[in-house]
Amino acid sequence: MxxxxxxxxxxxxxxxxxxxxxxxxxxxxxxxxxxxxxxxxxxxxxxxxxxxxxxxxxxxxxxxxxxxxxxxxxxxxxxxxxxxxxxxxxxxxxxxxxxxxxxxxxxxxxxxxxxxxxxxxxxxxxxxxxxxxxxxxxxxFGQQQVHAVRETTSAGTPAPAGVTIRRAAPDDIPALAALELSLPEHQARSPVFSSGPTSTLDEIIAEWEESIDDADYATFVAERDGVVVGSGVGCDVRVSRSNTSLIRPARAGFLGFAAVLPQARGTGVGQALGRTVLHWAASAGYPAAVTDWRASNLLSSRAWARLGFRPAFLRLHRMIGH
Ligand SMILES: CC(C)(COP(=O)(O)OP(=O)(O)OC[C@H]1O[C@@H](n2cnc3c(N)ncnc32)[C@H](O)[C@@H]1OP(=O)(O)O)[C@@H](O)C(=O)NCCC(=O)NCCS
The missing domain is CATH 3.40.630.30 (Gcn5-related N-acetyltransferase (GNAT))
Incomplete structure (x- = not known):
């Protein structure tokens, strides 16, 4: 050559x-x-x-x-x-x-x-x-973020024993806000060390009060013994600002958020919420689903890979001058 x-x-x-x-x-x-x-x-x-x-x-x-x-x-x-x-x-x-x-x-x-x-x-x-x-x-460079896809599914969404998954209602707003805060709290810690700006609980509650009825989002909560322990949100991938251009399938739903309270993690609640969002995406007519996670988030990187998401793009990162 x-x-x-x-x-x-x-x-x-x-x-x-x-x-x-x-x-x-x-x-x-x-x-x-x-x-x-x-x-x-x-x-x-x-x-x-x-x-x-x-x-x-x-x-x-x-x-x-x-x-x-x-x-x-x-x-x-x-x-x-x-x-x-x-x-x-x-x-x-x-x-x-x-x-x-x-x-x-x-x-x-x-x-x-x-x-x-x-x-x-x-x-x-x-x-x-x-x-x-x-x-x-x-x-x-090293791996910072993973952008992943999989097919949606209309197969059933069995939840672990004692767990019920349902659409969120206005009464769930305090629980939804606490769950939303739990994501940056988790990601600020080792080994993620992601230190983005975080809203206060009151700010998040105010945002939920504005958006709980927004038909563009399908919000689900997981209850155990009558207490909300997790949430998951589905929407169109076009809502995502980071899954754009060649990353974005022609038509896809987006697993935009999911969190489970620390004491309820690792017992299958996150998998059940994820499957519920895949099911919602299939019923809304999306053939594909997209999500993304920090490569260093041990919980989401394992949970979403286990749910069948396949990495399509990696966001690599390098700091120079160090
Ligand atoms: C990511 C997150 C939503 C996953 O939810 P979760 O309830 O902890 O996940 P699950 O329990 O369903 O699955 C995780 C693990 O539990 C295992 N598990 C699944 N079903 C189970 C069951 N019935 N009994 C015991 N373990 C089970 C899974 O195999 C998996 O184990 P692995 O890590 O060894 O592969 C949750 O950990 C969380 O809130 N993390 C912090 C916030 C966050 O990172 N959110 C995602 C942003 S991208």
Missing amino acids: PRLEIRPFEEADLDAAADLLAARHAVHRRAEPLLDARYEDPAAAREEIAELWSGPDASGAVALAGGRAEGYLIGVPSPNGIWGPNIWVTPAGHAVAAAETIRDLYAVAARRWAADGRTAHYALVPATDPALVDAWFRLG
Whole structure:
């Protein structure tokens, strides 16, 4: 193969990048057919890349061999302060003919990101391509978040003995709010160490009072001995701000939230809530369901994998300058 030439990405590279992304997605779909077939079309792939490229402070690199594009990488900063001074390589932000090329592309693109003081790097990578994930790992990245899919099911949803699952009602708001708070409390601890901003119980109660009747959300509670010990929420995946673009199946329900009170965990309540949301999604006509979790959340990573969710994209993360 001719030597790779790596140079900054330009508008004129969009067509070649679209071909590479459409080809990557076609391979991805052979491993995970629930992903959206639309992006196998270079025209749809191009739209995604063009949108990224038009974003403020987008920058990147392209790899050429004998004048032919062998890969590209585009990063765009997120204005959301929780990510620190950052750069994001979103699902449409990279595609390579050979996995190793991503390392050459990153080496060039990251020069500018570092020079701009952007020290937190995030990349969404097809989970079903071990060579590509490995190439990112050999750039110092690790797994932060898992985006997963599975088929919905209309099979029954047996709950463990003594547990009843039902739709939430206004009287459940205090319990729903306490459960909602239990997620950031759990994720703030070791080994997740996720320190996003947390609302107070009163703020969460006020939000639930506004939204309990919102028909876009299907909220379920699990009761044991008449006491609510868990909750699960289903909605359309289009509500999710992090499951977008190539991550998003054409039509999917979203397991947007689930929590079980600490004393009731590990007894099958979470599985039953998850199955209830899968059942709701099937009855609402969604063929697929999506959820995502922190890779380091021991509870959700095990519970949702056990529920049959298959990783489709991994969000990889690297801090530079440390
Ligand atoms: C994630 C969460 C909702 C899962 O709910 P849960 O009730 O703890 O999960 P389950 O008990 O159904 O399943 C978890 C484990 O219990 C086991 N289990 C399932 N049914 C069981 C039963 N009837 N008896 C005993 N154990 C059982 C499962 O096999 C699983 O074990 P494993 O970890 O060894 O694979 C819950 O742990 C939680 O609230 N975590 C904190 C908040 C959170 O992370 N939410 C998810 C955000 S993405």
